[in-house]
Amino acid sequence: MLSTPPATPPLSILMYHQIGLYPRPKAHRALFCHIGRFRQQLAYLKYTGFRVLSLEEARQCLFEGRPLPQRSVVITVDDGFDDFREHAWPALQEYGFPATVFLVSSLIGKNAAWLQDRPQQSRLMDAASIRRLHQEGCHFGSHAMSHPRLTQLTAAQQRQEIFGSKQALEDLLGAEVPDFCYPYGDYNAQVRDLVQEAGYRTGLTCIRGAANTAHNPFELPRKAISYGDNLIGYAWKLHMKHKRKDGQ
Ligand SMILES: [Zn+2]
Structure with a gap:
């Protein structure tokens, strides 16, 4: 009888943006999640036996041989966004689930200035809130200084965005900031290598797929949870292993 090697369980890194009391948006649906649905999703993870890992645990499972739980x-x-403090974090705390929030270091406590096509700009968390959540166990990573498309910058500007945001956030938190998330998922080999050189340990993309398909820790795929995802759509995304290259 042929024996097949044990399947590698898919490890999904879920991507959210704004989580709150939002009516159904006309555009940018992948950027919004209603808090009611978010809570249903957390409940689903709990009752179907998922382990919610920190990014650090995930990195160790993917690249350092730490055993990966069957469902993680x-x-x-x-x-x-400030709605994270108000809605998502209290829900995460109820379940005892970790999460990583990626901050734009020069816009702390300001509006999301890069979203110029919105009639009303959303507020970003201020320094005091970030420090309080950090003390409560929330993880924070860098999303650059000004949320630029990094591949369109000069090498000096890229360096400033990647290194400068790490320094600023570490000063704010008094702790290491080991994770970087490419704004718009926009990166190339040069950007990726700068992220590594700056001392980060992971780089998160907007490539769709399970994290197991990553070749290195600086090109981690994710799965965007969209406003329209009911529990069936959510569960399907959790269990999907392959990469999909379609844009959203
Ligand atoms: Zn972003």
Whole structure:
């Protein structure tokens, strides 16, 4: 009888942006999640036996031989909107689930200035809130200084965005900031190598797929959870292993 090697369980890194009391958006649906749905998703993870890993645990499972639980997931939230403090973090705390929020270091406590096509700009968390959540166990990573498309910058500007945001956030938190998330998922080999050179340990992309398909820790795929994802759509994304290259 042929024996097949044990399947590598898919490890999903979920990507959220704004989580709150949002009506159905007309555009940018992948950027919004209603807090009611978010809570259902956390409940689903709990009752179906998922382990919610920190990014650090995930990195060790993917690249350092730490055993990967059969069902595991990582929760990431881009941009650091103030609604995270108000809605998502209290829900995560109820379940005892870790999460990593990626901050834009020069816009702490300001509006999301890069979203110029929105009639109303959303507020980003301020320094005091970030420090309080950090003390409560929330993880924070860098999303660059100004949320630029990094591949369109000069090498000097790239270096400033990648190194400068790490320094600024480490000063703010008094702790190491080991994770970087490419704004717009925009990166190339030069950007990726700068992230590594700056001393980060992971780089998160917007490539769709399970994290197991990553070739190195600086090109981690994720799965965007969209406003329209009901529990069936959510569960399908959790269990999907392959990469999909379609844009959203
Ligand atoms: Zn972003």
